[in-house]
Amino acid sequence: xxxxxxxxxxxxxxxxxxxxxxxxxxxxxxxxxxxxxxxxxxxxxxxxxxxxxxxxxxxxxxxxxxxxxxxxxxxxxxxxxxxxxxxxxxxxxxxxxxxxxxxxxxxxxxxxxxxxxxxxxxxxxxxxxxxxxxxxxxxxxxxxxxxxxxxxxxxxxxxxxxxxxxxxxxxxxxxxxxxxxxxxxxxxxxxxxxxxxxxxxxxxxxxxxxxxxxxxxxxxxxxxxxxxxxxxxxxxxxxxxxxxxxxxxxxxxxxxxxxxxxxxxxxxxxxxxxxxxxxxxxxxxxxxxxxxxxxxxxxxxxxxxxxxxxxxxxxxxxxxxxxxxxxxxxxxxxxxxx
Numbered sequence: 001x002x003x004x005x006x007x008x009x010x011x012x013x014x015x016x017x018x019x020x021x022x023x024x025x026x027x028x029x030x031x032x033x034x035x036x037x038x039x040x041x042x043x044x045x046x047x048x049x050x051x052x053x054x055x056x057x058x059x060x061x062x063x064x065x066x067x068x069x070x071x072x073x074x075x076x077x078x079x080x081x082x083x084x085x086x087x088x089x090x091x092x093x094x095x096x097x098x099x100x101x102x103x104x105x106x107x108x109x110x111x112x113x114x115x116x117x118x119x120x121x122x123x124x125x126x127x128x129x130x131x132x133x134x135x136x137x138x139x140x141x142x143x144x145x146x147x148x149x150x151x152x153x154x155x156x157x158x159x160x161x162x163x164x165x166x167x168x169x170x171x172x173x174x175x176x177x178x179x180x181x182x183x184x185x186x187x188x189x190x191x192x193x194x195x196x197x198x199x200x201x202x203x204x205x206x207x208x209x210x211x212x213x214x215x216x217x218x219x220x221x222x223x224x225x226x227x228x229x230x231x232x233x234x235x236x237x238x239x240x241x242x243x244x245x246x247x248x249x250x251x252x253x254x255x256x257x258x259x260x261x262x263x264x265x266x267x268x269x270x271x272x273x274x275x276x277x278x279x280x281x282x283x284x285x286x287x288x289x290x291x292x293x294x295x296x297x298x299x300x301x302x303x304x305x306x307x308x309x310x311x312x313x314x315x316x317x318x319x320x321x322x323x324x325x326x327x328x329x330x331x332x333x334x335x336x337x338x
Contacts, residue, residue, distance in 0.1 A: 010063040011042040015088040016081065016107075017061075018098035019047035022189070023246065023265025025135070026051055027272045028292060029092050030060050030158055032139035035150040044084075046098070054246035057161030077101035088146065092139060094128060096121070111146040136292040155293075158272040159254060160247040167244075168251030175238045177213050180257040182334060185266035186218040186226050186241060192314045193263050195280050195322050197226055201233045202327025203260065203334075208234070212338065215240050217249060217266060258337040260330060262322075267291045276337035278330060282321030283309050297333040301325045 019026045045061040052064040088109035089102035096117035103121040112118035118125035124146040131138045218241035227241040254273040261267035270277040271291035285308040286298040
């Protein structure tokens with residue numbers, strides 16, 4: 001199992017934080033860890049290689065530990081935790097693997113959800129579904145269960161490693177984005193959480209009409225295809241979809257004036273970076289999973305009974321919750337922060 005950090009080896013007696021594979025959840029966890037981080041305890045981010053590229057050398061963790069290809073074996077994880085004398089494991093995904101490894105390695109403090117083996121394997125546990133409220137607040141509650149003396153502290157913005165920030169600066173200069181530009185994040189975990197192309201085009205025309213610079217961000221595949229479709233209606237746009245690793249994406253987000261995003265990881269990334277974010281919600285519930293912070297504005301299509309259905313398909317013709325959102329409302333919300 002490969003471990004790597006830009007500031008040295010994995011520290012002994014650290015708190016290991018097992019992260020889910022989803023970017024948005026991991027960024028919320030990064031925010032929830034702030035009171036623990038403020039105590040000076042060394043934190044190790046532990047998870048998929050994709051995510052560890054984002055956190056490696058960042059402002060939030062002393063070290064990262066990447067999973068090997070595929071799912072890590074329990075015995076290999078036990079050896080890893082013993083080797084580095086882990087003082088605690090905070091298991092925040094709703095899975096048992098890391099918590100079982102911590103139990104077998106006899107890690108003194110083990111935090112986990114009751115629904116996923118926490119009742120048997122953890123020293124401190126809570127029921128995820130029983131807590132209610134926003135996801136970030138649930139993460140905070142579990143962390144405070146294991147560390148009850150934590151004080152409330154101001155949130156410190158997330159920053160990726162310096163190399164990623166330098167890359168983002170080069171990208172912004174190359175594309176003449178300037179000091180005040182808007183990020184349009186096309187991605188989402190499922191197709192029915194994606195804003196319709198016609199809505200994006202409407203928003204872009206309004207940005208262009210006001211002389212506001214912007215860039216499209218997203219991953220490979222569907223994000224790239226939608227960006228190419230948008231470019232058919234608006235030639236010459238700055239399209240960075242599929243080009244940037246997560247760390248450089250975060251650095252570019254941190255340089256932006258405002259982010260417009262679907263219910264997606266980049267929206268949570270903006271919140272963690274303390275950048276204003278306009279987040280468009282349809283099939284999911286913003287009270288549970290919207291970007292967390294005072295400079296978040298949620299936009300939903302009003303008058304639809306199906307909002308917050310949490311489905312992965314859509315039986316309503318035209319998928320109005322994401323295809324009929326008024327571009328004028330999105331633009332007006334973003335312009336408030338400009």
